[in-house]
Structures are given as structure tokens and as C-alpha cells.
Amino acid sequence: MATFIASGGRVWRKFVKTFPLGSNLSLKRSPTSALANGRLSSTSSENVLVSKDEKSGIATVRMNNPPVNSLNTALLLSLRSCFEELEKDKSCRALILTSNKPKVFCAGLDILELYQKSPDYVGQFWEKVQDMWLSLYGSRLVTMAAINGHSPAGGCLLSLACDYRIMAEGNFVIGLNETQLDLVAPFWLRQMMVDAIGYRQAEMALMVGALYPSNKALQLGLVDKLVPIEDVQTVAEEEVKNWLKIPDQARAITKMASRKPLLDELRKRKQEDIQTFRDETTRESVQLSIQQYLDKLKAKK
Numbered sequence: 001m002a003t004f005i006a007s008g009g010r011v012w013r014k015f016v017k018t019f020p021l022g023s024n025l026s027l028k029r030s031p032t033s034a035l036a037n038g039r040l041s042s043t044s045s046e047n048v049l050v051s052k053d054e055k056s057g058i059a060t061v062r063m064n065n066p067p068v069n070s071l072n073t074a075l076l077l078s079l080r081s082c083f084e085e086l087e088k089d090k091s092c093r094a095l096i097l098t099s100n101k102p103k104v105f106c107a108g109l110d111i112l113e114l115y116q117k118s119p120d121y122v123g124q125f126w127e128k129v130q131d132m133w134l135s136l137y138g139s140r141l142v143t144m145a146a147i148n149g150h151s152p153a154g155g156c157l158l159s160l161a162c163d164y165r166i167m168a169e170g171n172f173v174i175g176l177n178e179t180q181l182d183l184v185a186p187f188w189l190r191q192m193m194v195d196a197i198g199y200r201q202a203e204m205a206l207m208v209g210a211l212y213p214s215n216k217a218l219q220l221g222l223v224d225k226l227v228p229i230e231d232v233q234t235v236a237e238e239e240v241k242n243w244l245k246i247p248d249q250a251r252a253i254t255k256m257a258s259r260k261p262l263l264d265e266l267r268k269r270k271q272e273d274i275q276t277f278r279d280e281t282t283r284e285s286v287q288l289s290i291q292q293y294l295d296k297l298k299a300k301k
């Protein structure tokens with residue numbers, strides 16, 4: 001269903017569409033954004049909320065998968081559908097990725113999707129991670145991560161796939177802590193880390209599974225800007241507007257020229273990557289580490 005809502009001088013396109021596994025993509029107003037002046041409607045089952053300002057062509061994509069936006073199958077499918085939908089939309093020029101729940105941007109992969117599952121299940125799950133990443137990292141749009149909270153592992157993956165990262169100041173962490181769970185970040189994730197912070201720092205960070213507080217992340221170049229949490233969205237919108245002063249075509253071609261080798265490499269090695277993931281995550285010792293990690297998370301309370 002698609003309708004157009006005119007409000008406050010801007011035209012809002014609103015539609016609710018059902019995606020596989022019952023996840024929804026809806027284009028609607030975001031409650032805190034300066035771009036937001038459309039009508040707000042919401043249902044608790046929606047795991048991705050999207051608002052798009054038709055005039056500027058800037059869409060805000062809010063992950064809405066309580067309590068911590070862990071990337072389960074449904075959220076991965078919704079994110080991919082959403083990125084592809086916006087990619088096809090000729091009037092869309094930029095995408096801001098953020099969390100609907102401040103303080104946690106994304107807790108990474110849903111660990112329960114990796115625990116006590118069959119090799120086929122985890123293989124299919126990993127393919128959804130790959131496909132979501134291919135659509136975000138390979139996007140023609142300006143992509144901006146508005147990291148309004150913690151962003152470990154898969155959260156860092158999402159952030160690194162964007163063109164620019166703005167993070168909330170304060171006691172929030174970001175990084176690739178995979179080795180702490182006895183997991184190994186795949187080559188395409190490691191490469192993004194190297195591209196962001198350089199070989200030596202990335203090598204150390206990946207080996208020890210480092211999670212950095214936001215000020216250290218800024219110092220390393222893992223994020224590009226730090227702002228108070230309440231300003232993350234507004235600053236992201238301002239930053240996007242600066243990027244949009246550059247002609248879209250030249251910017252997008254330049255982006256693709258630098259990202260195509262890694263995109264092509266994963267496309268070529270997709271099955272091999274899935275096989276490695278299947279073998280690694282279903283290994284008994286890894287399952288034990290995942291179980292211990294889950295226990296540790298629960299014991300935190």
C-alpha cells in the first residue's frame with residue numbers, strides 16, 4: 001500500500017509493506033529528526049522504521065528490534081529490503097542508519113541465531129548477513145551511520161559499511177570483538193577495518209577483539225565525528241547535506257571504484273565464506289564459547 005502525505009510543506013510518502021518472515025518496512029516520520037514533520041504511525045512489530053524527506057531525498061532508517069537491535073534473520077531481511085528499496089528510488093540520495101532506541105545502535109549478530117542450530121541454518125543465516133552487507137556497502141547513496149549508542153561486532157560492521165560515522169559521546173563502545181566469542185571476522189569485515197584505521201591498528205584490534213570507547217574510536221579513525229547523543233541525528237543530517245553538495249554521479253562512481261574490488265571478492269567467494277562460517281560456528285568448542293558468552297551476558301544483571 002502506498003500513500004502520499006503532505007504535511008508542513010513537505011510531501012511524505014508512506015507505505016507499509018510486508019517482507020519475508022513478517023518483518024515490515026514502513027516509510028514514516030521519525031520522532032526526533034529535524035527532517036520529520038510528517039504524520040507518525042507505528043506498530044510494535046516493525047523492526048525497521050524509515051522516514052524520507054522527499055525534498056532533500058534523505059532517508060532515515062531506524063533499527064527497531066528491541067531490546068538491543070541484535071541482527072536476527074528478520075532484521076537482516078528487513079534491512080536488506082529497505083536498502084534495496086531506497087536504492088531503486090530515484091528520488092532518494094542519502095541514507096542515515098540509526099537506532100530507534102538510543103544507547104544501543106546495534107548489539108551485532110543475534111547470538112541465539114548461532115547457538116545450537118544446524119549447519120544449514122547457520123549457513124543460510126550467514127548468507128543473509130552477506131546480502132545485507134552487499135546492499136549497504138555497495139550502495140550508490142550517501143550512507144551515514146548515526147551511531148547513537150553501543151556498536152559492537154555486527155553493529156561495527158554496519159557502521160563500517162557506511163560512508164561516514166557519527167557517534168555519540170560518552171560511555172559507548174564500538175569495535176570488532178569477535179575473537180572474544182571464539183569467532184573470526186571474515187575477510188571482507190577485516191578489510192573494512194583495515195581501510196578505516198590502517199593495517200597495524202586493525203590487526204591488533206581484530207586479534208584481541210577490542211571494543212573501544214567512543215573517544216578512542218575517534219582517535220583511531222574508526223568513527224569520524226563525536227557529538228552529544230541528543231545531537232547525533234541532527235548532525236548526521238547536516239553532514240549528509242554537505243555531502244549532497246557534491247554531484248551524485250561523480251561521488252557514486254568514485255565510491256564504487258574504491259569498493260568494487262571487495263564487493264566482487266565476496267561475490268566470487270560467497271559459498272566458500274558460507275562454508276567457513278558453517279564449519280566454524282558449529283564447531284563444538286565454538287558452541288561452548290558462545291554458550292559461555294551468553295551466560296556472561298545474562299549474568300551481567
Ligand SMILES: CC/C=C\C/C=C\CCCC/C=C/C(=O)SCCNC(=O)CCNC(=O)[C@H](O)C(C)(C)COP(=O)(O)OP(=O)(O)OC[C@H]1O[C@@H](n2cnc3c(N)ncnc32)[C@H](O)[C@@H]1OP(=O)(O)O
Nearest residue numbers: 070107108109110111150153154183184186276277280297
Ligand atoms: C567466514 C567467517 C567464518 C567464521 C566467522 C564466524 C563469525 C564471524 C561473525 C562476524 C560478524 C559479527 C559477529 C557478531 O556480531 S557476534 C555478536 C557480538 N555482540 C556482542 O558481543 C554484544 C553483546 N551485547 C552487549 O554487549 C550488550 O548487550 C550491549 C549491546 C552493550 C547493550 O547492553 P545493555 O543495554 O546493558 O543490554 P543487555 O546486555 O542487558 O542486553 C539485553 C538483552 O539482550 C541480550 N543480548 C545482548 N546482545 C545480544 C546479542 N548480540 N545477541 C542476542 N542477544 C543479545 C542480552 O542477553 C539480554 O537478554 P536478557 O534475556 O537477559 O534480557
